[in-house]
Amino acid sequence: MPKVLRADNMNKCLGCFTCMLTCAAVNHNNHNLAKSSIKVKTRGGLQSKFAATICVACKEPACAEACPTNALVKRPGGGVKLIEEKCIACEKCVSACIVGSIHMDYDRKIPIVCKHCGACVRMCPHNCLSMEEVSEQDDR
């Protein structure tokens, strides 16, 4: 069964950004965590709680619908896959994703899209993140 990323335990988050550093490194070959698909932020200053902006793995992905060139295709279990060659960097997916999961990599001129690979999950020291098995039909 396919798996998707969940961030259901962010109350445990330390704000160490290891998840972001890992995602940026293994998926985007970069040390700058601006390249990460998962984004940990405070809700407003470090005195507030942490929250993670992640791809929630839509079954009907608005980002893909907004893409004029079919560069984003549905992924089994939810979410999307990016076909880089087809992407024209129009940024339509960015505004279509209302949870704010997609942002642009202006150096490579492609959107940064979560692969639901789980690399971030494995490196989180506090088990804030998890991979959830979903059936291909499951809706969230």
Added chain:
Amino acid sequence: MIGKDFIRVLYIDLRNQKADIQERKDLYKYLGGAGVAAKLLEENMKKDVDPLHENQPLIISIGPLSTIFPVVTKAVATFVSPHTGEYGESHAGGRLAMAIRNAGYDAIVITGKAQKPIYLVITDKNIEFKDARAIWGLDVEETGRVIREREPGPGKRSIIRIGRAGENLVTYSCVNVDTYRHFGRLGIGAVFGSKNLKAIMIMGEEDLPISNLKEYFKTYQEIYKKVTQTDAMAKYHELGTPMNIKVLNSINSLPTKNLLQSNFEYADDISGETFAEKNLVRKVSCVGCPIGCIHIGQFRREFDKGYEYESIAVSYDHELIYALGSLLGIKTTDEVLQIIDEVELAGLDAISTGVVLAWATEALRKGLISREDTLADLEFGNTMEYIKAIDNIAERVNEFYYTIGKGLKEAVKKYGGEEFALLYGGNEMAGYHTGYAFALGQTVGARHSHLDNAGYSYDQSAKELKDEEIIDYVINEEKERAVLTSLCICLFARKVYDRATILKALNVVGINWTNDDLTRLANDVFFTKLKIKKELGYSLENYKFPKRIFETPTMWGKMDEERLNRLLKMYIERVEKEYEDWSRGK
């Protein structure tokens, strides 16, 4: 820069609102952090000019492994210390190192004085000098909030700022880094203040491609495992450094009530265990550290009759519980947190503030100063009066507070009480009264900090104190720490980063150094700092330890003054000789 053989330095001139960037190959051999920052200070400082003169530089540096390996989290600042008049160095975690890295710099040198209060915005695309007149006078928290709301980039940015103490040039004012971290010691807050610099916000999205992902990630994971799955660092996550309170208390080494005592009858009530049970609400981390050693404690305060409470969260650590707790005779965790909060908002160094207040309490009792001076009934255990005094320090409300705003060294010149002024090498004492190695170590350390060489650790682990061994330990440990701090590795991770691990990590980013190179670096950094100190007129000839430290027993019983003096002499001779050899080799 990662994968390059130069140090990218951003020079900022506040007077003319100009910036310059230089790629310095010659600095590469100092790696980063303490090494590069010390070297840049040596180049840019002005010898015979006041530390708070506008031409004095302020330097912040990161290292080649910053943020990209676990627990490499620190940024190092150097400056001419307004507190001691000599070498000033301070370290801070938080998000600063990440932000500097992402902005594309290895080091920042700031000189000049802005004509009106400003805050700096540094990104990979721009440098801006922004009007800070409206926030001049605001406390640390409000300043952070205003800038957070005005500037973009939540999650990616670092905001460092001063409070009133820094604006008013108190020589032990600090710079707050991202709410829970600080450039604490030696008065860097006053250096900001003297430059009309209220805050710096820094962030960036600089492209930092990885050349050999496989090797890098393998090494990353190895280190990550050591950090999270061995007991090398477990204690920092669990109770954190406050676990020391109980330990030190049980061996007569917890400075209490201005060191009239070395154990505290209420130690259990302010121990790490008690904080964890009663006040701990969460733990957070610096960016790139999976440990989470920053302990946040909460207390509630009644601000009005009729069940009107506010709840306040502040971070606590061993040093704070010592300086603002046992040293002032404070008996409950809630009260300690309340005092920490006050120190925090004013932007003061916690250790120095506590030590100054402890001295003032005794000086008042002994009649060296009066109630007209203190404007508060300073008395061990009296939290509310200390809170008033902290405010008065930050505001420098009268002549007395003006004087103690220059530190304890100045205070005793004017009011006396040198015998019970807890100073080591001109800096206020840290939270250990363990014995000779600590006393010597803090006095001779480059920045007069317990962290320079961890003498307290020798005292605590030695089976027997041996003079030669103490000298060896203090010198070797400081040199070894020069390597760690040049790499900006958090000292809590010192057991993880042995030399083999350091070399491996350096290798992965293309720095093919050997063990000998690290030894060379250790010496260069150690002696460069000493050279700076000498140029600024520092000397330990005729140095006198405060009487009080010999009157109160340590874990080894009472220290003998003659022996400590002898140790100091031995140390000076050893280091002077090595220094000459090093200078000749230069």
